[in-house]
Amino acid sequence: MAQPRYQQIADDIRRRIASGVLPPGAPLSSETEMVVEYGAARETIRKAIATLRAEGLISTAKARGSFVRPRWPIRRLGADRYKVETRQRDEQPAEKATSFTKDQGIDWSAYTMDKDFTEVPADERLAELLQVAVGTPLLRRHFVFRSHGVPQQISTSYLLLDMVGGTPVADPTNEPWPGGNIAQLATLGITVDQVREQVRTRMPTLDEARTLGIGESVPVLTITRTMLAAGRPVEAAVDIVLPGDRVELDYVIDLGSP
Amino acid sequence: MAQPRYQQIADDIRRRIASGVLPPGAPLSSETEMVVEYGAARETIRKAIATLRAEGLISTAKARGSFVRPRWPIRRLGADRYKVETRQRDEQPAEKATSFTKDQGIDWSAYTMDKDFTEVPADERLAELLQVAVGTPLLRRHFVFRSHGVPQQISTSYLLLDMVGGTPVADPTNEPWPGGNIAQLATLGITVDQVREQVRTRMPTLDEARTLGIGESVPVLTITRTMLAAGRPVEAAVDIVLPGDRVELDYVIDLGSP
DNA sequence: CAGTGGTCTAGACCACGCT
DNA sequence: GCGTGGTCTAGACCACTGT
Numbered sequence: 353m354a355q356p357r358y359q360q361i362a363d364d365i366r367r368r369i370a371s372g373v374l375p376p377g378a379p380l381s382s383e384t385e386m387v388v389e390y391g392a393a394r395e396t397i398r399k400a401i402a403t404l405r406a407e408g409l410i411s412t413a414k415a416r417g418s419f420v421r422p423r424w425p426i427r428r429l430g431a432d433r434y435k436v437e438t439r440q441r442d443e444q445p446a447e448k449a450t451s452f453t454k455d456q457g458i459d460w461s462a463y464t465m466d467k468d469f470t471e472v473p474a475d476e477r478l479a480e481l482l483q484v485a486v487g488t489p490l491l492r493r494h495f496v497f498r499s500h501g502v503p504q505q506i507s508t509s510y511l512l513l514d515m516v517g518g519t520p521v522a523d524p525t526n527e528p529w530p531g532g533n534i535a536q537l538a539t540l541g542i543t544v545d546q547v548r549e550q551v552r553t554r555m556p557t558l559d560e561a562r563t564l565g566i567g568e569s570v571p572v573l574t575i576t577r578t579m580l581a582a583g584r585p586v587e588a589a590v591d592i593v594l595p596g597d598r599v600e601l602d603y604v605i606d607l608g609s610p
Numbered sequence: 611m612a613q614p615r616y617q618q619i620a621d622d623i624r625r626r627i628a629s630g631v632l633p634p635g636a637p638l639s640s641e642t643e644m645v646v647e648y649g650a651a652r653e654t655i656r657k658a659i660a661t662l663r664a665e666g667l668i669s670t671a672k673a674r675g676s677f678v679r680p681r682w683p684i685r686r687l688g689a690d691r692y693k694v695e696t697r698q699r700d701e702q703p704a705e706k707a708t709s710f711t712k713d714q715g716i717d718w719s720a721y722t723m724d725k726d727f728t729e730v731p732a733d734e735r736l737a738e739l740l741q742v743a744v745g746t747p748l749l750r751r752h753f754v755f756r757s758h759g760v761p762q763q764i765s766t767s768y769l770l771l772d773m774v775g776g777t778p779v780a781d782p783t784n785e786p787w788p789g790g791n792i793a794q795l796a797t798l799g800i801t802v803d804q805v806r807e808q809v810r811t812r813m814p815t816l817d818e819a820r821t822l823g824i825g826e827s828v829p830v831l832t833i834t835r836t837m838l839a840a841g842r843p844v845e846a847a848v849d850i851v852l853p854g855d856r857v858e859l860d861y862v863i864d865l866g867s868p
Numbered sequence: 869c870a871g872t873g874g875t876c877t878a879g880a881c882c883a884c885g886c887t
Numbered sequence: 888g889c890g891t892g893g894t895c896t897a898g899a900c901c902a903c904t905g906t
Contacts, residue, residue: 356894359816382872393896395653398873406664406826408813415872415903426810434863534865547863553811553829553854571811571829571854596811596829603861605692605805607792614875640891651877656892673885673891 361390361400369409369420380410380418408569408597421567424598427504434534434547467524468494471513478510481578481588489513491522496563503564506593509533515586516540533579533587544587546580551601556593564595571596619648619658627667627678638668638676666825666855682760682856690862692792692805726752727782729771736768739836739846747771749780754821761822764851767791773844774798791837791845802845804838809859814851822853829854 355363368374381389386397401418404410412418474488482488490510497505516522521529521536529536534544556564556572564572575592578585613621626632639647644655659676662668670676732746740746748768755763774780779787779794787794792802814822814830822830831852837845 358894384871393898395897396895399894401873403816406813407815412873413904414874415905417872428808434865545865547865549861549863551809551831551859551861552857553831555827555829569813569827571813573809573811599810601809603807603809603863605807605861607692607803607805616875642890651879653878654876657875659892670892671885672883672893675891 357390357392358396358399358403361386361392361397362403365400365404366407366409374420376420376422378420380420382417405569408567411567411569424595426600427598428600428602429594430602434544469522469524470494472510474510478588478590481576481590482510482512482585484512491516493524503595504598506560506563506591507589508591509587509589511587515542537579537581537586542581542586544579544581546583548578548580549601549603550576552576553596560593564593566595566597573599573601575601615648615650616654616657616661619644619650619655620661623658623662624667632678634678634680636678638678640675664825664827666828669823684858685762685856686858686860687852688860692802727780728752730768732768736846736848739834739848740768740770740843742770749774751782761853764818764821764849765847766849767845767847769845773800795837795839795844800839800844802837802839804841806836806838807859807861808834810834811854818851822851824853824855831857831859833859 365374365380374380380386380401383394383397383401386392387394390397401410401412405412409421410418411421470492472490472492474482474484474486474490476486478490479486479488482490489512491513493509493511495505495507495509496503497507511521513522519540520526521540537544552574553571554574556566556568556570558568560572561568561570566572573594573596575589575594577587577589577592579587623632623638632638638644638659641652641655641659644650645652648655659668659670663670663676667679668676669679728750730748730750732740732742732744732748734744736748737744737746740748747770749771751767751769753763753765753767754761755765769779771780777798778784779798795802810832811829812832814824814826814828816826818830819826819828824830831854833847833850833852835845835847835850836843
C-alpha cells in the first residue's frame with residue numbers, strides 16, 4: 353500500500369475537479385455509487401470525501417448529495433484604496449467613490465448594508481489601539497456590506513464619541529457614505545494621513561459563515577485597522593472579516609530612503 | 611442524540627486542554643483506553659481525535675500516542691521588514707539581520723532551511739509578474755524556513771537567470787543569507803525600491819499542513835510578492851505560505867498627498 | 869417513500885516505536 | 888514482542904430531502 357486507498361480516491365476526484373470533468377456546482381456520485389465504482393467500503397469513501405471537504409473543494413449536504421464548490425471571482429482590495437478615498441473627495445464626483453467599489457466596476461448605490469450603531473466604553477484592547485483610557489465612550493458601528501446582494505465584508509468600527517457625537521457621522525441614516533471613513537472624518541476637519549492594517553486568518557464562526565455565505569471550511573481574512581491623523585489614532589476597526597475565497601489584499605511597500 | 615457522541619468526546623477533551631488539566635505536550639489516553647473510558651467504539655473515539663487534530667489542538671504520532679500540541683506565539687511580520695533589510699546593510703552588523711528575525715528575538719543562525727535551486731522557463735503567470743517573455747530562463751529557489759526547528763514559512767522565489775546566473779546568489783550554499791533577498795540583490799548592484807504583496811488565504815494542502823506542522827483545518831496565508839527596482843520587477847515569489855495560526859502581517863499605508 | 873449523507877459498532881490487519 | 892495509531896470492512900440505524 354504505497355498510498356492509502358482513501359487518498360488515492362481523493363486524488364482521483366481532485367483530478368477530475370481540476371481538469372473540469374467535474375465543473376463547479378456539479379454533483380459527485382453518491383457514496384453508495386462510489387462504493388461500487390471504487391470497490392471500497394463506504395467509510396473509506398467517506399474519508400476521501402472528508403479530505404476534499406476540508407480542502408474546501410467540495411461541499412456536502414445531508415440528504416442531497418456532494419457538490420463541487422462554486423468558485424467566486426476574486427475581489428482585489430488595492431493598496432491605493434485609501435488614497436483614492438482622499439483624492440476623490442476633492443477631484444472626482446462622489447458617485448465614482450472609492451477603489452473598494454471601483455475594483456468591481458460598481459458604485460456605492462449597488463451597496464446595501466446592515467447597520468448597527470451603539471455607544472460602548474473602550475475595553476482594554478480598544479483603549480490601546482486608540483490610545484485612550486479604558487472606559488472612554490466610543491461610537492461602535494457594525495456593518496455588513498453587500499454588493500448586489502452578495503455579502504462582501506463584516507466590520508466593526510470604533511470612533512471617539514467626543515469627536516463624532518452629534519455630527520452627521522454618528523447618524524446611521526447617512527450610510528452608506530460615499531468615500532467611506534476617510535471622507536466622513538474629513539467633513540469633521542480630520543485629515544487621515546496613515547492607515548495601519550494588521551492581517552490575520554482564521555476559520556469563520558458559524559455566524560460569520562452564514563452572514564458571508566461561505567462554507568464552514570472556507571477561511572476568512574481578518575483585518576485590524578487603525579486610522580491615524582497627525583500620528584493620533586482616530587478610528588479603529590477591530591475585526592474586519594472578509595470571505596477568504598473571494599478576496600485578495602494588495603499592498604505596496606515603498607523603500608525609497610526617507 | 612442532541613449532539614453526536616464523537617463531538618461530545620471531542621468537547622470533553624477540548625475542555626480538559628483549555629482548563630490546563632492536559633497541559634501542552636501532555637499525552638492523551640491511548641485510543642484503546644478511551645474506548646473503555648467513554649464506552650464507545652474505537653472509530654468513534656478516532657473521529658473525536660481527528661476533529662481535535664484538524665483544529666490543530668493535538669498531534670498524533672504513529673506507535674507513540676497523541677499529544678497536546680504546544681501553542682506558538684504570534685509572529686508579527688512588520689510593515690518595515692523590508693526597510694530594515696536595506697538599512698541594516700549599511701548601518702548594522704550582519705548578525706542583527708532583518709526584522710523578520712528580529713521580531714522573534716533571534717538571528718539568522720537560529721534558522722535552518724531546506725533549499726532546492728533549479729532552473730525553469732517562465733510560465734504564463736511568472737512571465738506577467740516579471741514582465742518577461744514566456745519561456746525566459748529563471749532561477750527557481752524553493753525554501754522551507756525553520757526557526758529553532760519550528761517551520762515558519764514555505765516559499766518559492768524566482769529570479770531572472772540572466773541577472774543572477776553564476777553569481778553567489780545562485781549558489782545554494784550561501785543560504786541563509788543575512789538580510790534576505792534585498793541584501794542579495796544589492797550585492798549585484800540592484801537596489802530594490804518597491805515591494806508588492808498580494809495576500810490571500812486558503813486551506814493548506816495535506817503536504818503544506820505536514821511541512822508547517824499545523825492542523826489540516828488551520829488556514830494558511832499566502833503572499834505573492836514582487837520586488838521592483840526602478841519600476842522593473844526583479845524577483846517574484848509566487849506562493850509564500852505562512853501558518854495562519856501564528857502569523858500576523860502588519861502594513862502601514864501612508865496617505866501623505868504626493 | 870426511496871435515496872441521501874451523518875453516525876456508530878465490532879471486528880480485522882498493518883507498520884512502526886519502544887523496551 | 889507488545890502497544891500504538893493508521894487503515895479498512897460490512898454491517899446498522901437515523902434524520903432529512905426530494906418527489
